[in-house]
Amino acid sequence: MQSNELIKGTLKTIILNLLKENGRMYGYEITQAIQEITKGEIKITEGSLYPALHGLVAEGMLITESVNIGKRVRKYYRLTKEGKVETKKKLTEFSDYIVMMQGLLNLKPSI
Amino acid sequence: MQSNELIKGTLKTIILNLLKENGRMYGYEITQAIQEITKGEIKITEGSLYPALHGLVAEGMLITESVNIGKRVRKYYRLTKEGKVETKKKLTEFSDYIVMMQGLLNLKPSI
DNA sequence: TGTAATACCTATAACTTATATGTATATTTG
């Protein structure tokens, strides 16, 4: 899993799901969480993450909240009502996709 | 599954697996097979398929064989020895990816 | 005979993520 090619199309789903689970998170925290959960198999760099987050904000899926931590500003992201709906939709889509791919690739059934 | 975004990064894996299962296939046949297996959920257009096939040939994964069917030329694709190794590798990678994603997205375990 | 299906192909657009780079503060360690 050195090559993260497969992640394409799922980064936003990952972000949305993390926010669904944790209520609110800031960018750096998200990159760390992904690394921890996947035991380092996936490393989302900031150059990938921030454009994705900004995109989700622009689409109305997230709202931000800036908090001062000393002299540093930490920007929290949280799901909007729309974002919660979209999250559910994306998770369903992904489950369907896995089932379909397992059919296509003759993998053991699941989910 | 209207949006095929999730397919990104897996098209070649799908093609390689189909060839592994069927020995040899031609382009049009591959598009039809994918549609049938996925019950129309995925439609790989020729504009996506042929560049992918040509890429795999250029990478040494496939060899071609042209057969005359009346006045029409049908181009069969078949896995090379290298292609067989690569297919196995890609299938393993994909299985690992699914397991990892199920962890990230809190989906039911599988495979 | 004209429409749909078969069968190949390419060029360019669109979309997503990676890479490289920049800035600045806080913490840890030698």
Add this chain to the structure above:
DNA sequence: CAAATATACATATAAGTTATAGGTATTACA
């Protein structure tokens, strides 16, 4: 205490994959 590392934000451009749109030609069917 200085230097390295971690924290924390961000953007611009490159790279890679698939989609869209277009092109050509044969065969089957209504």
